[in-house]
Structures are given as C-alpha cells and as structure tokens.
Amino acid sequence: MHDLGAQKLDVKKVKDRILKCCKNKPGLSDVAQIVDMALEFNKCKFALAWEGNQHLSSTLDLGQIKEDAPILACFGDLKIDGDFFSRYHDDWQPMLFIDGTLTCNNIVKGGMFLVVRGDINLTGYYVGDNNEGYLRVSGAFNGAGFVPRLRDKLPTEEYIAGGVKAKSFSIVDCSDHQLKKYFVPEVIAGGWSAVNIDEIINFAKAGKSIWKERNHPESETKLTLPPLVERPADPTNLGTIGPLTKLKEELLSAITAALQASKSNNPVDCFSEFVNHELETHGQENAIVLPGGTKLDGDLILENFAPWAGQSKVSAIVCLGDLEVAGDILNKTLEHGPMLFVKGSLTVNSLHKAGSTVIVLGDLLASELVIGEYNDGLLRVAGDLKAAALLSLDHDCYVAGETKAPYFHSDDCIWRDHLSEHVFSDDADDCPDAGLLLRCFKAGLPIFELSGSEHQ
Incomplete structure (x- = not known):
C-alpha cells in the first residue's frame, strides 16, 4: 500500500485552490464541473495534498493508496520514477490534480479524472482503460504514444491545449481493421478490449514501438479523386x-x-x-x-x-x-x-x-x-x-x-x-x-x- 506522505486538508479549501490555479488557463475551463463530479462520487470531507514539487521513487498505483479521498492534489511538479496506474473502471478513485508538470514512464488511466496545469512528459505510452474518465491538460503531451479511450470523445485539441507531440490514436469505438492498420500485432487484443495494455507497457520497457510506422494516420494524405461527371441520356x-x-x-x-x-x-x-x-x-x-x-x-x-x-x-x-x-x-x-x-x-x-x-x-x-x-x-x-x-x-x-x-x-x-x-x-x-x-x-x-x- 502506498503511503503518499500527503497532507489531509479540508476538501472545500483544496477545491477553491484548484479552481484558482486553473482560472483562465487554456483547456481547463470546465474543471469546476469535473471537481464537483469527483466530490459527488466521494463524500469524504478531506482531500490529500502535496505542497511543492514531488518526486516518487517507484510506480504510483492509485488502487493501492491507503487513504480514501475524492481529490489528490500536487501543488507543484510531480515526477514518478516508474509508471502511473489507475486501472479501475469506476470513478471513485481520487481525482488527481497537478499544478505543474507530470513526468513518468507510462500512464494507464481508467475511470479516474486527471487534470494537469502543465505538460505531461512520458518516456513511454499513455493508454486509456475501459470507461476512461476526464483528462484535461493545459500544456502539451510528450511521449512515445497517446492511446486514449476517453468517454467524452472530445477532439484532442479541446482537452490537451498545448497539443499532442506524439503519435496518437483513439481506441474509442474503433474497428479491428483500424487496430490492425495502426498497431503492431503483438499489442492488439481486438473486440471490447481493443489493445493489450500490459503488452504495451512491456513494449515501452523494451524501448519498442507499438506503431506500424507507414500506416500511422498522421502520415496519411487524403486521396484526391476527380468527380464522376454524368452525361444523362434521354431514351x-x-x-x-x-x-x-x-x-x-x-x-x-x-x-x-x-x-x-x-x-x-x-x-x-x-x-x-x-x-x-x-x-x-x-x-x-x-x-x-x-x-x-x-x-x-x-x-x-x-x-x-x-x-x-x-x-x-x-x-x-x-x-x-x-x-x-x-x-x-x-x-x-x-x-x-x-x-x-x-x-x-x-x-x-x-x-x-x-x-x-x-x-x-x-x-x-x-x-x-x-x-x-x-x-x-x-x-x-x-x-x-x-x-x-x-x-x-x-x-x-x-x-x-x-x-x-x-x-x-x-x-x-x-x-x-x-x-x-x-x-x-x-x-x-x-x-x-x-x-x-x-x-x-x-x-x-x-x-x-x-x-x-x-x-x-
């Protein structure tokens, strides 16, 4: 179980501070509603908070934290020497707010909400698990690949204001054909699962790419065809x-x-x-x-x-x-x-x-x-x-x-x-x-x- 070493603070005070941090920041206009939803799922009166930059020496798995709180806030940068996992499909895991940059190897995110005021910098991949909760980033995303499964299905530019500086493909409602076209066979699960998340993490640890390079959507150009010109005849x-x-x-x-x-x-x-x-x-x-x-x-x-x-x-x-x-x-x-x-x-x-x-x-x-x-x-x-x-x-x-x-x-x-x-x-x-x-x-x-x- 993780002992985060975070302070227990009044949840209303943490909420107010988060909203102040997000005010007028690009991509974060609906954070107030997201925070309210997190508080609706968990009625606990306190939140967990870190002051200043934080450096965790191992993987952070929100499924293993000791405390039950609706919000985990880092008022500074958060660096993780490992991965960040939140694989539960429900919304009850703490919303994570970072008032700075999030740096780690890989992210696997299920139902939890993640709000980042700075950039997300990964050495590996971001992969959305089933029923993935809200993601809001005021900065940019950098990494080996961005594979979201976000339930709100917004265009990327609406929730990552600084842009995705990596190859990306949304696996929401995707077909098996699309998976075969863009991903190497080893990481494809197909059907409801779409991708094999554990295998993607293994690829990241081995420094291997999950992408079929020549078929990636960002490198494709739309074919321009001449129109069919009809010559109607009268019989x-x-x-x-x-x-x-x-x-x-x-x-x-x-x-x-x-x-x-x-x-x-x-x-x-x-x-x-x-x-x-x-x-x-x-x-x-x-x-x-x-x-x-x-x-x-x-x-x-x-x-x-x-x-x-x-x-x-x-x-x-x-x-x-x-x-x-x-x-x-x-x-x-x-x-x-x-x-x-x-x-x-x-x-x-x-x-x-x-x-x-x-x-x-x-x-x-x-x-x-x-x-x-x-x-x-x-x-x-x-x-x-x-x-x-x-x-x-x-x-x-x-x-x-x-x-x-x-x-x-x-x-x-x-x-x-x-x-x-x-x-x-x-x-x-x-x-x-x-x-x-x-x-x-x-x-x-x-x-x-x-x-x-x-x-x-």
Missing part, C-alpha cells in the same frame, strides 16, 4: 411509350424462352416473380419500349427522378433485343428505381445499381465494374456476365450462365481483406463506398489490395 425518343401491363405476357414468355435456351444445366426462374412484382406495384404506369439494337449515347440515369421517368410516369425501360449504353448505368437510390428489362444482351461501361430491378436475358458485358448495392433491388442475368469485377454489396445477384469476372459478395468475404483503402469513405467502415469504387477505377487507381491485384 424517350429512341422508342415508344405505353402501359407496362400490356407487356406482361411478352416479358414472362421471354423469360421462359431464355431459360430454356440457357447454357446452364439448371437455370433457376428467379426472374418472373420480380417482373410480376413490378407489374403489381407499377401496373398503372408506363414503360419505354426500345427496339433491339438500340444504342444510347451517354449515361442511363435509372432513377425515378430522372426527367424521362417523371414526364411520362415511366416506371420501366424494356428493350426488345440487344441494348448498348455508351456510358454508365447509374441507379444510386437504395430503395427504388425504374425497372430495366433487356431481352437480349446489355453492353455498358459500368453498371452501378441499387434499388432498381435489372433483368438481362442475354449476356451482361461491362468493360468496367458491375456493382450491386443494398438489398432492395436485384440483378438477374440469364446469360453470361463479363466485367472487370462484380461486387455485390449486400445485393441480390444471380447469373444463370458463367460469371467471367472476379466476384465478391458481402456474405462471403471481408471487404477490407480484398479492397484498397481508397474505396472506403471512412477508416471505420467495413463496407466500401460504391461511388468511390467507380471513381477510383475510372481514375486508374487499384481498387483491390496488392495481394489481390490479379483480380483486376
């Missing part, structure tokens, strides 16, 4: 417009014929039910009927808000043969979009579809990517599919013929294991951003991890 003048219901028998018969002629030994009719669903849902609306061999110059914006859809209450495009789109087919709305039904083969640059039903009874030939996004829409191909890649982001895709493309599906893969960092909109995301997939591919950037570059 209206290339065909005729009529009631969708009048096409029912023709569409269902075409599905039957295509599956009977399929090169697949056991094609499944998972086509007709969705045509029937479209007819039941949008039977009172119109379809644009295009002749076989139609070529559309530009991008087909397969959305209900597209001008060609709204002007004539169009809910479907039906092509009676092959359809070539000299551009992309884009349906980004997750919940809905007009149906695209192609009796022949469909040729396109990229197909990015979400809520729409897209049915192709011939082959689907994409020179770039085929992306299915979310589970409200579906893609059905009775023939073969050829593309640079088929990426199903929780989407219903069925190809009766041969899939002549690298095929990745949310149910079967961990996206981070296969795809480049550039296609994720946020470092915590486990699913890629469909828009970034297209933008990276069109910009000539790899969308696969180097180990998977043979897929492109």
